[in-house]
Amino acid sequence: MRSFLVPSILLAAGLAFASPGSAQPAAPAPAASPAAAAAPAAPAAKVADPTLDAAGKPLHQAVPGTGEPVDKAFSLQQQVTPTGQEAHWFHNVILLPLITIISIFVLLLLLWVIIRYRRAANPTPSRTSHNTAIEIVWTLAPVLILVAIAIPSIKLLAAQFKPAPKGAVTLKAIGNQWFWSYEYPDNGNIQLTANMLKEEGQVGKGQRYRTDADGPRLLATDQRVVLPVGVPIRLVTTATDVIHSWAMPAFWIKLDAIPGRLNETSFVIQKEGVYFGQCSELCGARHAYMPIAVEAVSPAKFAQWVASKGGTMPGAKAEPASTTAMGNDATANGSTDAEPTVNATATAAPSNQPATANPAGAGNTGN
Numbered sequence: 001m002r003s004f005l006v007p008s009i010l011l012a013a014g015l016a017f018a019s020p021g022s023a024q025p026a027a028p029a030p031a032a033s034p035a036a037a038a039a040p041a042a043p044a045a046k047v048a049d050p051t052l053d054a055a056g057k058p059l060h061q062a063v064p065g066t067g068e069p070v071d072k073a074f075s076l077q078q079q080v081t082p083t084g085q086e087a088h089w090f091h092n093v094i095l096l097p098l099i100t101i102i103s104i105f106v107l108l109l110l111l112w113v114i115i116r117y118r119r120a121a122n123p124t125p126s127r128t129s130h131n132t133a134i135e136i137v138w139t140l141a142p143v144l145i146l147v148a149i150a151i152p153s154i155k156l157l158a159a160q161f162k163p164a165p166k167g168a169v170t171l172k173a174i175g176n177q178w179f180w181s182y183e184y185p186d187n188g189n190i191q192l193t194a195n196m197l198k199e200e201g202q203v204g205k206g207q208r209y210r211t212d213a214d215g216p217r218l219l220a221t222d223q224r225v226v227l228p229v230g231v232p233i234r235l236v237t238t239a240t241d242v243i244h245s246w247a248m249p250a251f252w253i254k255l256d257a258i259p260g261r262l263n264e265t266s267f268v269i270q271k272e273g274v275y276f277g278q279c280s281e282l283c284g285a286r287h288a289y290m291p292i293a294v295e296a297v298s299p300a301k302f303a304q305w306v307a308s309k310g311g312t313m314p315g316a317k318a319e320p321a322s323t324t325a326m327g328n329d330a331t332a333n334g335s336t337d338a339e340p341t342v343n344a345t346a347t348a349a350p351s352n353q354p355a356t357a358n359p360a361g362a363g364n365t366g367n
Contacts, residue, residue, distance in 0.1 A: 047307040051226060051295055058224065060274055060295055062215040067250045067275030067294075069216070077249045080271040080296070083159045084252030090152050098145065160252070164234035164266035167314070169227065169302075172236045175244025175257035175279065178286035182225055188311030194223040196289045214293075219276040221293040228302035229269045237263045245281035248292060254280055269296045 053059050062068060066078060079088045116122065164170075172183040184190040197210035197220045214220035227233055237246050237257035244257040255263050279290035297305065303313050 047304060049308040050301045050304045051224065051297065057211070058213050058274075058295070060272075060297075061213045062220075062274040062276070067273055068219060069276075079250060079252055080269055080273070080275070081251045081253075081267045082270070083156070083267060084250065086159065087156055087252050090156060094149065094152060098149070102145075161265060163264075164232050168232035168234040168266060170234045170236065171225065171227065172238070173246045173257060175237070175239035175241075175246070175283070175290070177241050177284050178279075178290050180221075180244075180246075180279075180290060180292060184306070184311060186314050187306045188309075190306065190309045190311040192223045192225070194221040194225070194291075194293065196220070196291050197222055215274065215276055218289070219278070219291045219293065221291055224274070224293045224295040226295050226297060226302060226305045227269060228299040229272050229296050231299055231302075232266055232268050235265050235267065242283050243281050244279045244283050244290070246277070246292065247280035248275060248277035248294060250275045250277075251294075253277075256281060272296050272298065 051059055064070070067080070069077075076088055076091060079085045117125070170184065170186045172185060174181045174183070179193065179195045182192045182194065196218065197208065197214055199217065200209040203209045208222065210217065210220045235246070235253065235255060237244075237255045238261060239257040239259045241259060243259070245254060246257055247254040251267050251269065253265065253267060255265050257263070273296055275294045275296065277292040277294075279287060279292075281287075283290070306313060
C-alpha cells in the first residue's frame with residue numbers, strides 16, 4: 001500500500017505544476033545591441049555643382065564678343081559693372097571727343113602755318129613778339145579742359161576704391177608663378193586653384209584640354225571663379241612670390257597683387273555670363289599664361305555652388321562637409337569618369353608656395 005501511494009503523490013504534484021493556470025516567470029526582453037544603437041545616420045545627399053554637367057564640363061559657355069577680346073576691335077569691352085559703365089561713358093562721351101577735337105585743331109593749325117607762312121607766300125615775316133589775346137586763350141583753355149576732365153575723373157577714382165558694404169561676398173585672389181589661386185573666406189573658406197587649359201595637341205592622351213565651351217585660347221581655365229550677380233563683391237589680392245595684377249576688363253578692374261600686402265576694391269556684376277581676364281603685371285617667363293575666368297551666376301545658383309564645394313553661406317547653418325574636392329581635380333566636378341585636369345598644382349587647398357608641377361618649359365611656351 002505504501003509503495004503505491006508514493007508514486008501517486010509525485011504524479012499529482014507534477015500535474016499541478018505543469019497546469020496552464022500555474023504562474024510562470026516572464027522571460028526578459030532581449031537587450032538592444034550596442035552596434036545598432038550607435039549606427040550612423042544616412043549620409044547627406046551630395047549637392048551637384050550647378051555650373052557643370054554630368055561629365056564635369058561647363059554648362060555656361062562663353063559668348064563670343066562678351067567678356068572677351070574681339071578680333072580687329074578697337075573699342076573697350078562691354079562693361080557689366082556700374083563703375084565700368086560710368087568709365088565707359090566718360091571715355092566715349094568726354095575723353096574721346098575732346099581728344100579728337102584737340103587733335104584736329106592742332107593738325108589744322110599746323111597745316112595753316114605751313115601753307116600761310118611758307119617762304120614763298122610770306123617772304124617778309126612778321127616781327128610781332130606778343131599777343132595778349134592769344135596768350136590768355138592758350139593759358140585759360142588748357143585749364144578749363146583739365147577742370148572738365150578732373151571732375152568726373154575724381155568721382156570715378158573714388159568709386160573704384162569705395163569700400164565694400166556689409167554683406168559683400170569676399171573673393172581673395174592670390175597670384176603665383178604662374179597661376180591664380182582663390183579663397184572664399186566668408187563661405188567656409190572654399191579654395192580653388194586655376195590653371196590655363198592647354199590645346200588638344202599639347203596634352204597627353206586622356207588629359208583635359210581646352211574646348212570652345214571653356215573659352216578662348218590662352219584665356220580658358222580648368223577652374224572658373226563663380227560669383228553672384230547683383231551682390232557687392234569685395235576683391236582682395238595678394239601674391240606669394242612676385243608682383244602680379246588681377247585684371248578683368250569687363251569689370252573695369254585692375255588690382256595689383258603684391259607679396260606681403262593686401263589690396264582691396266569692390267564691384268557689382270550686373271549681368272550673368274562668363275568673363276575673361278589675365279595677369280597684367282610682368283611676373284616672369286610664363287606671365288602670358290595666367291588667365292582669369294569668372295562665371296557670374298544668380299545668387300540662388302551661387303548658394304548651390306557654395307554648397308557643392310562644402311561651404312556655407314554667411315548666417316546659414318553649417319551643412320555636413322561635401323565629399324567634393326575643392327581643388328582642381330576633375331572629380332571635383334561631380335563626375336567619376338571626367339578627364340583628369342592638366343597643369344594642376346594641387347588637388348585640394350592652393351599652396352602659398354610657387355608651383356612645382358608647372359615647369360617653365362611645359363607645353364605652352366610655343367604659343
